[in-house]
Amino acid sequence: MSSDASEELSTYVVSVDCVIFGYMHNAIMVALLMRAEEPFADCWALPGGPILAGESPEQACLRKLEEDIGLKVEYLEQLYTFGAPGRDPRKRAFSISHFALIEDTERPLIWGQDSRTAQWFHIDKLPSSDWAFDHENIVQKALQRLRGKLSYEPIGLSLLPEEFSLPELKNIYDVILGKELDRRNFYKKIKATGLLLPTQTIPSTRGKPTQLYRFDRKRYAQLKEEGFAFEI
Amino acid sequence: MSSDASEELSTYVVSVDCVIFGYMHNAIMVALLMRAEEPFADCWALPGGPILAGESPEQACLRKLEEDIGLKVEYLEQLYTFGAPGRDPRKRAFSISHFALIEDTERPLIWGQDSRTAQWFHIDKLPSSDWAFDHENIVQKALQRLRGKLSYEPIGLSLLPEEFSLPELKNIYDVILGKELDRRNFYKKIKATGLLLPTQTIPSTRGKPTQLYRFDRKRYAQLKEEGFAFEI
DNA sequence: GCAAAAGTGTTCCCGTTACACCCATGT
DNA sequence: ACATGGGTGTAACGGGAACACTTTTGC
Numbered sequence: 369m370s371s372d373a374s375e376e377l378s379t380y381v382v383s384v385d386c387v388i389f390g391y392m393h394n395a396i397m398v399a400l401l402m403r404a405e406e407p408f409a410d411c412w413a414l415p416g417g418p419i420l421a422g423e424s425p426e427q428a429c430l431r432k433l434e435e436d437i438g439l440k441v442e443y444l445e446q447l448y449t450f451g452a453p454g455r456d457p458r459k460r461a462f463s464i465s466h467f468a469l470i471e472d473t474e475r476p477l478i479w480g481q482d483s484r485t486a487q488w489f490h491i492d493k494l495p496s497s498d499w500a501f502d503h504e505n506i507v508q509k510a511l512q513r514l515r516g517k518l519s520y521e522p523i524g525l526s527l528l529p530e531e532f533s534l535p536e537l538k539n540i541y542d543v544i545l546g547k548e549l550d551r552r553n554f555y556k557k558i559k560a561t562g563l564l565l566p567t568q569t570i571p572s573t574r575g576k577p578t579q580l581y582r583f584d585r586k587r588y589a590q591l592k593e594e595g596f597a598f599e600i
Numbered sequence: 601m602s603s604d605a606s607e608e609l610s611t612y613v614v615s616v617d618c619v620i621f622g623y624m625h626n627a628i629m630v631a632l633l634m635r636a637e638e639p640f641a642d643c644w645a646l647p648g649g650p651i652l653a654g655e656s657p658e659q660a661c662l663r664k665l666e667e668d669i670g671l672k673v674e675y676l677e678q679l680y681t682f683g684a685p686g687r688d689p690r691k692r693a694f695s696i697s698h699f700a701l702i703e704d705t706e707r708p709l710i711w712g713q714d715s716r717t718a719q720w721f722h723i724d725k726l727p728s729s730d731w732a733f734d735h736e737n738i739v740q741k742a743l744q745r746l747r748g749k750l751s752y753e754p755i756g757l758s759l760l761p762e763e764f765s766l767p768e769l770k771n772i773y774d775v776i777l778g779k780e781l782d783r784r785n786f787y788k789k790i791k792a793t794g795l796l797l798p799t800q801t802i803p804s805t806r807g808k809p810t811q812l813y814r815f816d817r818k819r820y821a822q823l824k825e826e827g828f829a830f831e832i
Numbered sequence: 833g834c835a836a837a838a839g840t841g842t843t844c845c846c847g848t849t850a851c852a853c854c855c856a857t858g859t
Numbered sequence: 860a861c862a863t864g865g866g867t868g869t870a871a872c873g874g875g876a877a878c879a880c881t882t883t884t885g886c
Contacts, residue, residue, distance in 0.1 A: 373654025382614060382683070382694055421692070422605025424684040449681040449696050451614070452656040460653070462614055462694070464681050535865070552867070553849065575864035576856040767838070784840070785876065807837030808883040 380460035384428045385416030385503070387447065387510035388439065388468045390488065391527040396514075396543055397488035398507060399437065399477055400495070404484045407457050408500035414507070415479075415486075416463065425464045433468065437486070438478040442526040443469040448509055455502045465506045467513050469526040518544050522563070522588065522598050531567050531580040534558065541600065557600055563588050605685075612692035616660045617648030617735070619679065619742035620671065620700045622720065623759040628746075628775055629720035630739060631669065631709055632727070636716045639689050640732035646739070647718075648695065657696045665700065669718070670710040675701040675758040680741055687734050697738045699745055701758040750776050754795070754820065754830050763799050763812040766790070773832065789832055795820050 388399040400412040415437050419428040426444060433439050444466055451462040479486035489495065491511060494504075517523050524540045525532070538554050558564060564581040572578045588598070620631040632644040647669050651660040658676060665671050676698055683694040711718035721727065723743060726736075749755050756772045757764070770786050790796060796813040804810045820830070 373652065375653045376650050377614070377653055380614065382609070382612065418608050419683070420605065421607045421609055422685055425681065446680060448678060449657065451651070451696065453654055462657075462696075464683065464694075533865090550849075550851085551865090552851085555866075556868095557848090572857075572864060574858060574862080576866070578865065765838090782876070782878085783838090784878085787839075788841095789875090804837060804884075806835080806885060808839070810838070 377460055380462065381418070381456075382462045382464065383416055383418050384425050384432065384466060385414040385463045385506060386429050386433060386444075386466045386468050387414060387507055388433065388437070388441075388470060389491075389510070389514060389527065390439075390470045391472050391540055392474055392488065394539055394543065396491045396527075396540075398491055398494065398510075399439075399486060400489055400503075401479055401483040401486045403500055404482055410484070411498045411500040412495050412503065413483075413500035414465070414503045416465075419464075426466070429466045429468065436480040438475075439470045439473075441468050442471045443523055447506070447513060450502055450506060452502075461501075463501075463506070465509070467510050469523060472527060472529050472532075515544060519600050520598060522583065524600075525583045531582055533578045533580055535578065554600070561598065563591075563598075609692055612694065613650070613688075614694045614696065615648055615650050616657050616664065616698060617646040617695045617738060618661050618665060618676075618698045618700050619646060619739055620665065620669070620673075620702060621723075621742070621746060621759065622671075622702045623704050623772055624706055624720065626771055626775065628723045628759075628772075630723055630726070630742075631671075632719060632721055632735075633711055633715040634717045634719075635732055636714055642716070643730045643732040644727050644735065645715075645732035646697070646735045648697075651696075658698070661698045661700065668712040670707075671702045671705075673700050674703050675755055679738070679745060682734055682738060684734075693733075695733075695738070697741070699742050701755060704759060704761050704764075747776060751832050752830060754815065756832075757815045763814055765810045765812055767810065786832070793830065795823075795830075 390397050390399070399415060401415055403409055403411055403413050415432060417428070417432050417436075419425055420431075423431065425446065429444060430441060433441050447465040447467040449462060449464045451460075453460060455461060455463075477486035477488065494507065514523070518541065524537060524544070527540055528536060534555050535551075537558065538549060538551060541554065542548050563584045565584050567580045567582050569577040569579050592598075622629050622631065631647060633647055635641055635643055635645050647664060649660070649664050649668075651657055652663075655663065657678065661676060662673060665673050679697045679699040681694060681696045683692075685692060687693060687695075709718035709720065726739065746755070750773065756769060756776070759772055760768060766787050767783075769790065770781060770783060773786065774780050795816045797816050799812045799814050801809040801811050824830075
């Protein structure tokens with residue numbers, strides 16, 4: 369029944385998968401589900417599922433994430449399409465994988481009935497085994513994209529709430545890049561973009577109150593059109 | 601017969617498409633085929649086709665390009681997967697699009713029987729209409745990738761033959777970036793990488809002979825592992 | 833001997849880096 | 860009053876940009 373290597377594909381399936389990054393407890397976390405069913409029962413997998421007739425792959429992701437996982441997505445982009453033969457033992461399967469960032473939250477994950485559980489994993493403490501399909505590769509690719517894009521696109525801001533402080537933002541850069549940046553230089557650079565609008569100050573846990581900012585998305589979109597390059 | 605927007609997909613097709621860039625006559629060119637059949641007969645389309653059972657999307661591209669178009673591919677990477685509803689009037693179609701570079705050649709394109717003709721287009725003089733499907737978008741996305749990657753990956757070298765001169769290489773950067781770089785600074789930078797091995801000198805059309813170089817791929821692969829960043 | 837193309841070296845400037853001090857508050 | 864976290868200014872350095880001249884050959 370399995371077809372010859374040089375035949376056209378007969379049965380196959382296309383779905384979306386999504387690597388979701390969140391920032392919580394001062395760390396970057398990835399959402400993984402434990403599968404309840406074969407193949408790969410009790411293995412860690414990315415949230416995802418089929419694409420419906422009326423929706424684009426991106427819309428399928430958004431639907432899946434907001435409905436099934438209960439997350440509001442701040443940033444979403446296509447990552448890569450995995451489609452090597454044998455990646456799904458049942459039949460040829462194409463996964464249009466995506467890269468998503470969600471706003472800062474401490475809320476635990478909810479999950480659909482096709483999973484046993486769902487959990488946030490620290491990106492430095494991912495499961496070392498028990499991965500479903502090639503999902504470990506997908507997460508690795510997403511991590512590369514996260515690290516690569518951080519410095520020349522304002523994606524760090526998508527991990528924070530609407531109003532945020534500079535110490536928080538710097539911490540995101542620190543933990544994603546894996547090294548501590550210089551506070552003064554970081555503040556200087558990010559302020560020099562002119563894209564941070566001060567909103568209010570709030571009391572700090574200890575010491576001087578903290579200035580909060582809002583990211584000027586409109587102006588950023590405008591400047592981007594004109595060829596402005598965000599860079600930290 | 602067409603399904604409801606919220607239904608699962610019933611019939612759909614997955615294929616690969618390929619944006620092929622070549623360097624010839626001191627310009628960057630894209631290969632396009634004119635379709636012979638409906639839909640979009642007599643419209644310009646990217647080379648591409650179905651994926652066979654035993655091959656990955658990337659392998660499908662390589663096969664298609666080498667067999668049907670007669671091109672030896674120097675560089676190939678996945679670009680983006682297009683899959684919005686309605687992009688193919690017949691049925692839901694996913695196109696895993698790719699980005700390819702071929703070695704310098706003046707050889708005209710050959711083409712398969714499903715096309716009327718094939719032609720190299722100067723990237724600044726693409727067809728303004730008569731595009732098949734969403735292939736104009738795909739080409740635009742590939743151009744963005746080309747321009748974006750040029751400065752931090754040695755893809756310019758993939759457009760040249762094994763042995764090449766610095767003036768040639770600089771010209772590639774000039775035409776892709778759309779501005780003339782400073783010759784001295786360019787040579788300085790590219791030489792500073794230590795990745796160019798001088799091979800021989802050949803007579804120039806006029807004036808001083810030209811030094812040819814070879815790119816040290818092995819050493820580049822090695823340095824890349826160690827975190828070295830190519831940058832021009 | 834001159835035009836055309838290849839090749840090299842130096843200066844200047846701005847942006848990045850490195851670094852030390854003051855401020856405001858809670859305890 | 861002091862410890863803690865928030866915030867700022869400056870000097871040194873280095874890489875990129877700007878720039879002019881020499882070399883070699885074909886005609």
